[in-house]
Amino acid sequence: MTQTLRWGILGTGRIAGVFARGLEHSKTGTLLAVGSRTQKSADRFGATWNVSRCYGSYEDLLADSDVQAIYISTPHPLHAEWAIKAAEAGKHILCEKPIALNHADAMAIIEAARRHDIFLMEAFMYRTHPQMAKLIELIEAGTIGEVRVIQAAFGFRSNYDPESRLFRSDLGGGGILDVGCYCASLARLVAGVATGKPFADPTQVTATGYIGEVSHVDEYTVASLAFPGGIVAQLLTGIQVTPDNEVRIYGTAGSITIPVPWNPGAGQTTRLIVKRDGEATEYTFETEDLYGIEADTVAAHIEDRQSPTMNWEDTLGNMRTVDQWRAAISLTYPTEQAEGPDQHLPVHKRPLAVRSQTIMKYGSIAGIEKPVSRLVMGVDNQTNWPHASVMFDDFFEQGGNCFDSAYIYGGGQCEKILGQWIKQRGIREQVVILDKGAHTPHCNPQALSSQFMQSLERLQTDYVDVYMMHRDNTDIPVGEFITVLNEHKNAGRMHAFGASNWSLERLQEANDWAAEHGLVGFSALSNNLSLARMIDPVWAGCIAASDPAFRAWLEKTQLPIMPWSSQARGFFTGRTRPDDHSDSELVRCWYSQDNFQRLERVNELAHKRGVLPITVALAYVLNQPFPTFPLIGPRQLSETRTSLPALTLDLSPEEVRWLNLEA
Structure with a gap:
């Protein structure tokens, strides 16, 4: 059923007048109010288009409870801020094209529309x-x-x-x-x-x-x-x-x-x-008047929200x-640009803060005084400021405070952008930085120190909360690595340290050596751990901790693990079938008969619980009998949104074993 709508126009430029004329020919819409940055401009527009309510600020327009829909006609860079604020005010939105300055800001607008359950359309009237x-x-x-x-x-x-x-x-x-x-x-x-x-x-x-x-x-x-x-x-x-x-x-x-x-x-x-x-x-x-048709299109699809x-x-x-x-x-x-105007604020132009009623959960890691969010955002794919800042802001606002980067990611660009974001937002003491270094072939104590000091410079900080060796080098005795890591910890440059892609035997040897010599050992691990068994290493030197022996050791020692590819790189997202070999990397690393059996069980439990399969797969990692802080690598805000519900999906020990074909 087509609804009638009372419209407010936000902005008083040329295109605002064009839309006002269109509303005169609309079958469903009436123009009730206008908002401008000045009262003079609002009054002038109101006199021209016979608008009864003229507001000298955009905020006052959005506060009008009688206005049901907002047409946003400001210059492009202002679209995102005011579309988000209109969504927060519960207004349906027709936003002049382009909907935002870039794809990242457009994601933020759409997530706000989804979160506040309002209609949103980009105004391509043609x-x-x-x-x-x-x-x-x-x-x-x-x-x-x-x-x-x-x-x-x-x-x-x-x-x-x-x-x-x-x-x-x-x-x-x-x-x-x-x-x-x-x-x-x-x-x-x-x-x-x-x-x-x-x-x-x-x-x-x-x-x-x-x-x-x-x-x-x-x-x-x-x-x-x-x-x-x-x-x-x-x-x-x-x-x-x-x-x-x-x-x-x-x-x-x-x-x-x-x-x-x-x-x-x-x-x-x-x-x-x-x-x-x-x-x-x-x-x-x-x-007919094309803008009138456009307004009627909005009214016709209000209930669908799109x-x-x-x-x-x-x-x-x-x-x-x-x-x-x-x-x-x-x-x-x-x-x-990171140093551009207002870049110390998120796209909605308010100080960054955690939203109320978030579902994020937290845990602790020895050596880190801050609580650590149970989900960790990987920043290996964030190489430009608009995308990175929108992704980071959203994760932080949803309660996420731990970010994973590494010396080699993006040739150093990922560390630089993460550091710039933390500096711009002024939140160094509110976030946990997990940084990695000493990747093969530069896996030795000297390279570790050299790379680590460069990472601190890129991150614009004098310490990281937890440092991980990115790889192991079995030609070097564990004591040499433990010694240099303790030197950096004692100097305050890292509060805790751990290892990524180390074998069970080397981990135990390293912590035993540390204990024998009165030094601090590894506080955490970052191997792969996921419901899907990694058939072939994603990259050379990768090691998983998913097998029974490794999981039993983690349960016994209660060493926290911060696993990468915790969602098996998309194996459980619904795009995987035994007959679909379009993604060669997915096939090489994860395709096997037992993994497809796990996928069947994931789909069965997801249907039973009324959640997405990926939610079940991530919940499997979160519900282990040892501390886990899964790394997620969302490329879009929608991927962050669909990861979070795993935090609230409690699985019994029996369900965890059943999903892994152990029962």
């Missing part, structure tokens, strides 16, 4: 036009055969104005974010429909372009995209060039041209032209594509 529905129908029917090439252009020539958001890098200016995102979204839509999906993400994005010497934004650029199914696309955009703003799609049996794809005006007749076998067929559409017109996964994929386009021409914005 997707709601009837000619798009016809385009999808024609491609699905194979009218032009198999799609081969997509060409999309959207640009305009604007007179240079240093105060215009289009030419300001601090406001996310340039063509890609302003209108190039339309081209990317349409190419992904067509490529997806052509391959039997709602949309498709490119497998490759290359581009060239001109970044203004004064503006420092992309003034014009062309991108080439490769999609599954042999489909390629050429996208053109710019704010200093005026192309024919058309879309052309070429197939094996014909072509489709859309002369006015992006913003046909109300009352305008638009055409979709199909050429096949030398003949042209035209489909015509009488256009619209098929532009759902959340589509938005995330488009932002990822746009990020790749910008990266291909080396375009970043000041607000995406």
Whole structure:
């Protein structure tokens, strides 16, 4: 059932007026309120569009309990902050495109919408036009055969104005974010429909372009995209060039041209032209106000919280594509730099703090005075500031305080970004740093010390909470390693230390030697431990602690383990089948008859408990009879979210044994 909605507009720029006009033609929406940064601006907008409630701040608009839906029309860099705050206020959201400055911020918005159970849609109004529905129908029917090439252009020539958001890098200016995102979204839509999906993400994005010497934004650029199914696309955009703003799609049996794809005006007749076998067929559409249609689309899908017109996964994929386009021409914005404006705050622009009612649990490790979160975030994949800061902020806000890095990760970039984030947020004494070094072939006491001092510099700290040797070197007596580690501990540079990928025999030998010589031994271990048995080491020198003998030793000694690949690198995520060998690494390391038996039991228990299979697999590690602090390596906020419920899934000893085929 389509609902009627009372709208508030957040922001009073040009596009806000366009949407206000659209609401006048909406069948479901009325404009109740407007919020601006100044009362003068709000009053002026209200007088123009007959708005009864005019607020001189965005906060006051969001506080209006009568406003049900918010249209966000601020400059790009402000979208994330105010979309998140609108979600927190319980407002449904239509956010002007692009939904955020980058993919990372878009993830944060979508997680906020999910957490607060509100509707959210990115405002690609062209997707709601009837000619798009016809385009999808024609491609699905194979009218032009198999799609081969997509060409999309959207640009305009604007007179240079240093105060215009289009030419300001601090406001996310340039063509890609302003209108190039339309081209990317349409190419992904067509490529997806052509391959039997709602949309498709490119497998490759290359581009060239001109970044203004004064503006420092992309003034014009062309991108080439490769999609599954042999489909390629050429996208053109710019704010200093005026192309024919058309879309052309070429197939094996014909072509489709859309002369006015992006913003046909109300009352305008638009055409979709199909050429096949030398003949042209035209489909015509009488256009209503496109922004009114967009508002009605929101109302029609409120209960679903997403619209098929532009759902959340589509938005995330488009932002990822746009990020790749910008990266291909080396375009970043000041607000995406670690030292940029307001980078001491999370994307919602409030001081970082743990959310109330988190489900995180904590444990202790000898030598570390702080409580240690039972889940540890691995930072081996965080190599750029926007993504890393959003991922780290979210984990911390959910109660996670332990972060795992290493000297070799990202050639040192991962340590640098983690250290920068901790410094920017001012939370060194609130987090636990697990850092590793002395990886093969530099696994010796001298390299350990040299690397460790460099790691401290990268991390911008004078100590780590727990240090792990990343590998073992059996040619060196354990006493030499224990001695140098104690030297660093006594100097206060590490509060505890342990070993990663050490054998049971060497661990016992090292701790025995330490005890005999009055020194501190290993306080923790970081081998692999997961429900799935590691068939072949993920990397050379990797050692698992999953076998009965190792687990019995851990239970006896109660030595904490901080296991990597605790979720078997995705084996239990639902994408694994005995007949699916598309992921060669997964096949090599985890495919075996007994692991698929474990997967069957995981699925059975997950169904019984009403949770995801991955939740059961991680809960298996958390419910061992010895202290465990599993490392998780989420690449997206959704992966962090789906990992956390394992903390609250209690498994009995009998269930733990049954899952591992021991009962």
